[in-house]
Amino acid sequence: xxxxxxxxxxxxxxxxxxxxxxxxxxxxxxxxxxxxxxxxxxxxxxxxxxxxxxxxxxxxxxxxxxxxxxxxxxxxxxxxxxxxxxxxxxxxxxxxxxxxxxxxxxxxxxxxxxxxxxxxxxxxxxxxxxxxxxxxxxxxxxxxxxxxxxxxxxxxxxxxxxxxxxxxxxxxxxxxxxxxxxxxxxxxxxxxxxxxxx
Numbered sequence: 001x002x003x004x005x006x007x008x009x010x011x012x013x014x015x016x017x018x019x020x021x022x023x024x025x026x027x028x029x030x031x032x033x034x035x036x037x038x039x040x041x042x043x044x045x046x047x048x049x050x051x052x053x054x055x056x057x058x059x060x061x062x063x064x065x066x067x068x069x070x071x072x073x074x075x076x077x078x079x080x081x082x083x084x085x086x087x088x089x090x091x092x093x094x095x096x097x098x099x100x101x102x103x104x105x106x107x108x109x110x111x112x113x114x115x116x117x118x119x120x121x122x123x124x125x126x127x128x129x130x131x132x133x134x135x136x137x138x139x140x141x142x143x144x145x146x147x148x149x150x151x152x153x154x155x156x157x158x159x160x161x162x163x164x165x166x167x168x169x170x171x172x173x174x175x176x177x178x179x180x181x182x183x184x185x186x187x188x189x190x191x192x193x194x195x196x197x198x
Contacts, residue, residue, distance in 0.1 A: 040066040052111045056099040063144040078138040089135035098134050112156040125185035129177025159194030
């Protein structure tokens with residue numbers, strides 16, 4: 001039985017099920033999805049903004065705060081290779097190295113500080129798509145990564161809001177980025193990144 005990430009019988013799932021083991025004891029996928037979304041939205045409000053440098057442990061801390069009420073493994077790197085649809089995410093043996101490479105490149109770019117809005121949009125669209133391919137966690141990658149990019153964009157001096165993005169549009173944009181086509185992500189960030197802060 002393959003789960004939505006195509007990993008077969010994942011040890012993190014209940015036996016014979018595609019539902020991830022969780023602290024809530026929920027065995028229905030939709031109920032777990034709804035609870036996970038609600039609890040992570042509440043937890044997100046407790047995450048403080050920090051200045052760079054940012055790195056994989058910083059992203060893991062965000063994930064831990066978001067999902068600790070739901071999963072014992074919140075904040076831990078995944079231990080199985082996963083794919084979604086036709087997209088194969090980073091091999092587990094390469095997660096730390098590939099993430100480090102991307103964070104180093106962002107650090108070298110001075111976390112995009114001082115960029116004009118259009119330059120920032122192009123830069124974060126590319127880095128978002130590339131970091132999404134690393135997909136370091138078994139579940140909850142998008143939510144954790146969006147908060148990380150909230151911090152990156154705010155630190156760069158701009159407002160950010162994700163409210164105007166439909167889920168199907170977001171998913172397709174990330175699929176396009178797999179082959180380094182960042183146009184759809186650029187359109188999304190064009191809409192989501194607001195004016196310069198103060």
